[in-house]
Amino acid sequence: MHRFLWAAVAALVPTAAFAADEAIAKPIAALKAVAREGKNNDTVGLAWSGLVSQGAAALLPTLEAVDDANPTSANWLITAAGAIAEAEAKAKRPLPVEKLVAFAKSTKHAGSARVLAFEMLSDAEKAKLLPGFLDDPSADLRRFAVQDQLEALTKQKPAPKDALEKLLSFARDPDQVETIAKKLETDHQVKVNLAETFGFIANWEIVGPFPSARGKALTVKYAPEEKVTPGEKLKGKDDAEVTWKSIASKDKYGTVDFNKLVGKHYDAAAYATATLVAEKAGPVEIRVGSPNALQVYLNGKKLFEREEYHHGDAMDYHVGKGLLAAGPNVLVVKICQNNQKETWAQRWQFQARACDATGAPIPGVTQLVGNAKLKLGAVSAPATEEKK
Amino acid sequence: MNRFLPILPLSLALALPLFGGEWGQFKGPNGTGVSDEKGLPTEWSREKGVKWKAALPARGISCPVVFGDRAYVTCSSGKRDDRLHVLCFDAKTGTQLWHRQLNATGQTACHPKTCMAAPTPVADASGVYALFATADLAAFDADGTLRWYRSLTGDYPTITNQVGMAASPILVKDKLIVPMDNDGESFLAAIDTQYGKNVWKANRPSGINWVTPLVRDVAGKSEVLFAGNTGLTAYDAADGAKRWTYKEGGGSIPSASVADGMLFLPGAGVSAVKIGAEGVEGKQLWSAKELKPGFGSPLVYKGKVFSVDGQGFVACGDAKSGKVHFQERTKTAFSASPIAGDGKVYCVNELGLTFVLDAGSTEFAPIAENNLGEEVLGTPAIANGCLFIRTDKTLWCIGK
Numbered sequence: 084m085h086r087f088l089w090a091a092v093a094a095l096v097p098t099a100a101f102a103a104d105e106a107i108a109k110p111i112a113a114l115k116a117v118a119r120e121g122k123n124n125d126t127v128g129l130a131w132s133g134l135v136s137q138g139a140a141a142l143l144p145t146l147e148a149v150d151d152a153n154p155t156s157a158n159w160l161i162t163a164a165g166a167i168a169e170a171e172a173k174a175k176r177p178l179p180v181e182k183l184v185a186f187a188k189s190t191k192h193a194g195s196a197r198v199l200a201f202e203m204l205s206d207a208e209k210a211k212l213l214p215g216f217l218d219d220p221s222a223d224l225r226r227f228a229v230q231d232q233l234e235a236l237t238k239q240k241p242a243p244k245d246a247l248e249k250l251l252s253f254a255r256d257p258d259q260v261e262t263i264a265k266k267l268e269t270d271h272q273v274k275v276n277l278a279e280t281f282g283f284i285a286n287w288e289i290v291g292p293f294p295s296a297r298g299k300a301l302t303v304k305y306a307p308e309e310k311v312t313p314g315e316k317l318k319g320k321d322d323a324e325v326t327w328k329s330i331a332s333k334d335k336y337g338t339v340d341f342n343k344l345v346g347k348h349y350d351a352a353a354y355a356t357a358t359l360v361a362e363k364a365g366p367v368e369i370r371v372g373s374p375n376a377l378q379v380y381l382n383g384k385k386l387f388e389r390e391e392y393h394h395g396d397a398m399d400y401h402v403g404k405g406l407l408a409a410g411p412n413v414l415v416v417k418i419c420q421n422n423q424k425e426t427w428a429q430r431w432q433f434q435a436r437a438c439d440a441t442g443a444p445i446p447g448v449t450q451l452v453g454n455a456k457l458k459l460g461a462v463s464a465p466a467t468e469e470k471k
Numbered sequence: 472m473n474r475f476l477p478i479l480p481l482s483l484a485l486a487l488p489l490f491g492g493e494w495g496q497f498k499g500p501n502g503t504g505v506s507d508e509k510g511l512p513t514e515w516s517r518e519k520g521v522k523w524k525a526a527l528p529a530r531g532i533s534c535p536v537v538f539g540d541r542a543y544v545t546c547s548s549g550k551r552d553d554r555l556h557v558l559c560f561d562a563k564t565g566t567q568l569w570h571r572q573l574n575a576t577g578q579t580a581c582h583p584k585t586c587m588a589a590p591t592p593v594a595d596a597s598g599v600y601a602l603f604a605t606a607d608l609a610a611f612d613a614d615g616t617l618r619w620y621r622s623l624t625g626d627y628p629t630i631t632n633q634v635g636m637a638a639s640p641i642l643v644k645d646k647l648i649v650p651m652d653n654d655g656e657s658f659l660a661a662i663d664t665q666y667g668k669n670v671w672k673a674n675r676p677s678g679i680n681w682v683t684p685l686v687r688d689v690a691g692k693s694e695v696l697f698a699g700n701t702g703l704t705a706y707d708a709a710d711g712a713k714r715w716t717y718k719e720g721g722g723s724i725p726s727a728s729v730a731d732g733m734l735f736l737p738g739a740g741v742s743a744v745k746i747g748a749e750g751v752e753g754k755q756l757w758s759a760k761e762l763k764p765g766f767g768s769p770l771v772y773k774g775k776v777f778s779v780d781g782q783g784f785v786a787c788g789d790a791k792s793g794k795v796h797f798q799e800r801t802k803t804a805f806s807a808s809p810i811a812g813d814g815k816v817y818c819v820n821e822l823g824l825t826f827v828l829d830a831g832s833t834e835f836a837p838i839a840e841n842n843l844g845e846e847v848l849g850t851p852a853i854a855n856g857c858l859f860i861r862t863d864k865t866l867w868c869i870g871k
Contacts, residue, residue, distance in 0.1 A: 120626050121667040124619040128666065131617050154576040155622040158607070162571050162617045169569060169615075195574045226550055256550055391654040394679065395633030397580035 107141045110134035111148045114159040131159055135166045142167045143182050149196035161199060168203050178203055187212060187224075194221030201227075217253045220441055229254045233262060241270035251275065255442040257398060276335075279460030282444030283337025283436045284357045284414070286452045286463050288313045290327045291345045291353025292320040295419045298376055298390050300352030307354040308380065311413055320351055331462045334434070336372075336398065341418060341431040348431075349422040356415045359437055360456055361407040362447030368440060369414065370399040373433035376419040381405040382412050392421045393428040399442070407437075411451060436460075492562075492854025494537045497591040497639040497683045498808060499853060503728065504770045506812030506853035512870045513815065513827055514839045522857055522868040523565030528556055530863045531588030532637070532806070537562050537854035538594035541613050544866055545601050547587035552579045555587060557601045557611060562855055565868060569615030577605035577624035581635025584806075584848070589637035591683075591849070593647060600647050600664070604636040608649065610667055619667030629655030632679045639683040643693045643708045646670055652680035652699050659684065659697055661711060671711030676701055683726045683768075689748050696729070698722035698736070705750060715750035725768040725808075730790065735771055737764045741778060743793060757793030762786045767808035767850070772816060773830045779805035779818050785826065785835060799835035801826070806848040823847045823862060843867060 113130035117123065134141050145164045149157050171178055186192060187201040198221060201209060216228035232250055236242040244267070251263045264275035278285055293305045306317050312327075319325035325345075332339050341353045359367075369379055369386055374396040378388040386403025420431040437459060439445050449456040452463040498504040512520055529548030536543050540563055546556040553575035559568045579587055581604060592601040598612040606623035624630045631654050638650040646661040657675040662668065676699070684697040686708065693708035703720030704713055717734075720727070725737035733756070734746040740760035745752045762769065765780035775796065776788045783805065786798040803820040810817050815838070816828040823843035829836070845862035852859040857870030 120669055121619060121621050121662075124621075124666040124668060128617070128619050135616075153625070154574070155620070155625045158573045158576065158609075158620055158622065159617065161574060162609070162620070165570075165572050166615060166617070199572070222551070223549065258550075389629075389631060391631050391633060394654065395580050395582070397633065400578070400580050400633060 107134065107137050107144050110137075111144060111160070114163070115148060115152050115156045117153070117156045117159060127159060131163055134163050135170070138167060139171050139176065139179065142171075143179065143186060146186055146196040146200055147192065149193040150191070152193075157193070157195060161195060164196070164199055180204065180208060184208060184212065188215060190220055194223065197221055198223045217250075222255065222441065225253065225441065226256055226259065229256075229259050233259060237262070237266060242266060244271045244273065247271070248273075251280070257281075276460060278332075278335055278337050278462075279444075279458055281336070281436055281442070282438045282448075282459040283332075283434060284359075284450060285333075285337055285460055286329070286331045286450055286457065287339060287355040287357050288327050289330055289339070289341070289344055289353060289355045290317060290319075290325055291341065292325070292348040292351035293353070294320045294350065295352040296350040296422075298419060298421070299350075300417060300419045301376060301378060301388060301390055305352070305354070307356065308415060308417070311356045311415065320348060332434075333462060337434040337436065337460070338432055339434065341420070342429070347429070349420060351431075352417055352419045353431070354415060354417050355433070355435075356413060358451040359407060359412045359414055359459075360449050360451050361409055361412060361445070364409045365407055365445065366440070367405055367407045367437050367445060367448070368442075369403040369405060369435060369437055370442070371401040371403070371416065371433055371435045372396045372398045373401070373418055374430045375433070376421070377401065377433065378417040379403045379435075380413075380415040380417075382408065390419075393423060393425075393430070396430070396432070396434075398434065399436075407445075407448065492537055492856070493539070494852035494854040494859075495594040496536060496641050497534055498726070498768060498810065498850060502641065502683065502685050502726065503730070504768070504808055504810040504850070505772055506810070508853060508856055509813050510856050510871075511813035511815060511853065512858060515841045515869045517843055520841075520869055522870050524868065525560050525565040525567060525866045527558070527861070527864055527866055528570070529554070529588075530586050531861065532585055532848040533588050533639075533861075534591040534807075534849040535852045535859040535861045535866060536592050536594040536599070537852050537859055538596060538599075540855075541568070541594065541599075542852075542854075542859055542866065542868075543592055543594050543599040543601075544861055545588040545590075545592050545603065547575075547603065551575075552581070552587045553605070555601075555603050555605065555607055557592070557599065557609065559599065559611075559613070559615060560866060562859075562868070565866070571609070571611060571615060571617065573603075573607055573609060573620070575603070575605040576607055576622040577603075578631055578633070579605060580633045585635040585637060587635070589635060591639040593640050593642050595642060595664075597664070600640060600642070602640050602649060604632070606630050606636070606651065608640075608662070608667070610647075610664065618665070621662070621667050623649075623651065627651075627656045627658075631655045634679060636679075637681045641684055641686060641695075643686050643695065646708060648684055648686070648695055648708070650680070650682070650684055650697060651675075652678060652682075654679055659695070659706060659711070661708065673706055673711040673713070675699060679723075681724045682722045685727055685729060687729050696727065696734075698727055703727070703736070717744070717751045719755070720744075720751070724766055725764045728769060728771045730771040733790070735769060735776060735790070737769050737778070739763060741769050741776055741788070741793075743790070759788050759793045759795055761795045761798045762788050762793075765804070766806045766848075770809040770811055770816065772811040773814070775830065777809045777811075777816050777818070777828075779807075779809055779820075781805065783820070785809075785818055785828075787828075787833070787835070796833040797835040807850040810850060810853060812853050817851065817858065819847045819851060819860065821846055821848060823860075825860075841869075
């Protein structure tokens with residue numbers, strides 16, 4: 084009879100394994116199919132509980148599922164992974180450390196899930212992983228790694244110049260970049276050009292003002308949007324003649340101040356355009372900070388718009404994702420000022436940079452100024468804020 | 472999905488109505504800031520009068536909420552402030568029961584004083600509803616089960632406020648009322664508490680606004696009062712229909728109070744109007760600029776109006792006449808709203824110093840000044856005979 088028993092067990096094992104896989108795969112599929120406005124939350128909520136009830140076996144599949152999940156589904160999955168890990172810890176069952184380490188290291192997985200996996204590890208495991216994250220696509224893991232080395236280097240007086248410069252090449256967050264730059268200057272008298280480090284676009288052709296009462300300019304295509312023709316005279320606000328100007332921002336964060344460059348106006352829009360030259364085609368992020376309403380176009384395609392005034396101008400607040408063609412690419416930024424009279428509502432300005440998904444300048448991408456290809460952030464000579 | 476059904480009764484069973492104190496939303500019961508509990512603490516310090524304290528993982532200016540034996544807190548962390556935390560503690564012991572994390576799906580830029588954990592969560596017998604300034608909204612059962620989650624920015628992508636949103640949701644029976652006035656698509660929505668689906672969604676004019684709505688009962692019907700840049704509007708809680716508006720009742724930061732048939736409106740000071748079934752009746756009864764609130768909302772308690780502001784002023788006036796009893800300037804700004812119970816008014820300043828006032832007094836004569844020495848921007852909660860004060864680092868339970 085034994086052989087029949089074994090045969091029965093052998094037949095059942097794949098079935099049980101299949102059922103276990105199904106018990107994980109099905110709720111994951113449900114969590115990845117979340118509908119807009121929570122319209123299927125009744126089934127999704129049940130799936131969440133079902134997934135968490137599978138325990139540690141569901142942890143890695145849940146983290147992996149974040150890879151191609153939309154942001155809403157990702158949060159259903161992230162909370163499930165966290166709940167599983169918490170339950171395992173309360174039950175004093177060990178987490179699958181080797182698998183979590185492998186997951187955290189693998190850049191093919193979603194950054195948010197990798198960070199969560201990393202945080203489930205012991206301090207000793209984290210310390211071993213950190214150096215490998217210095218050039219990581221995850222902004223958080225990269226930051227952790229840079230911070231770890233930065234803390235070590237700041238204790239050294241002087242810190243090795245090559246180590247600081249190497250760390251600077253990995254840093255992306257302004258606070259870390261500034262700290263490293265300051266240390267380089269203090270310890271080695273090396274002046275870091277922040278505009279170049281971040282890839283801010285320093286040289287622009289600008290024109291304005293154009294009328295924009297109640298944000299009208301966001302709905303109107305003025306001539307600079309149809310065709311950029313530097314030197315051309317255009318009809319601007321109140322039928323005044325406006326002309327293109329070449330300007331170069333000396334600001335370390337690439338700020339272009341329209342109040343200084345085209346004058347103080349209310350209910351007005353101004354344009355800035357730059358030509359980016361790419362050695363080869365590829366993705367680009369145009370990141371803009373501005374306290375004003377704005378639109379961003381790349382090669383005539385609108386990448387981004389936002390109608391919000393005077394509520395902050397955080398660097399990189401607006402991100403437009405696009406594709407650079409090999410050769411010249413025309414970037415157009417439209418910045419609209421409203422008519423608020425408060426002292427804190429008078430700024431009319433922007434900063435913009437072109438970078439990769441980590442926030443670094445893209446190798447082979449330059450700015451065409453006249454006939455010269457300049458590194459992003461470099462100012463065309465002479466370095467004046469405005470060239471008439 | 473049938474295989475998951477047996478799990479549901481378990482999670483609901485764990486979320487059955489509990490007992491004890493209830494301070495389930497911004498400014499507690501009905502948003503009044505008033506507790507009916509007795510024996511509340513008068514004196515404490517970091518070392519004295521502390522029932523328990525629990526470490527928090529990150530910053531937050533949202534208020535703690537308590538329902539029965541559960542206390543809930545939200546926090547936000549990360550260089551980009553994009554890690555969102557919801558924590559549940561045993562209200563009696565301070566033991567952390569669970570901690571859930573979400574990633575921000577909305578924008579995270581804000582004024583440095585605030586953060587993404589700014590709106591106050593709502594707690595009820597079943598669990599907690601946590602809204603963040605990123606417009607991420609999650610409902611957890613009391614045992615930490617994620618009941619539902621909404622990315623409101625995913626649903627309505629133009630939502631934006633670079634100063635940082637802070638208006639808090641409120642609960643009206645089985646509906647969570649979610650204020651979402653911002654520079655993009657603005658609305659007031661009722662979301663069903665069981666599944667998180669829209670029951671109704673009333674469009675609002677675009678414009679940032681930090682006011683938390685109020686609810687009142689009118690002839691057995693619930694009415695939501697929501698002040699914004701264009702005035703105060705009353706909505707039928709059942710279907711979101713506009714019932715009446717009061718253009719002079721506009722606001723942008725502090726929230727109004729309703730007490731004794733009067734509506735107390737914060738603005739350049741505090742003003743009072745009579746409110747009836749059909750809305751505001753007659754002309755303004757009084758206005759007192761000396762009672763000007765800052766970030767905190769005025770408190771109406773035992774016939775008096777109390778307010779605190781960002782310059783350190785503590786002011787008190789008569790609720791019926793508006794006569795100002797005192798306006799005293801202290802050394803430090805207030806962000807938290809004053810709250811009251813057991814005949815005492817608690818005013819916590821930004822450095823964690825609490826002035827305990829005798830509500831019966833018409834003079835500024837604190838009966839105690841209690842210092843925790845940590846920044847406090849969120850309004851404390853009163854429940855189970857204790858004060859729950861959240862700082863950036865700690866949740867303090869003050870009392871016995």
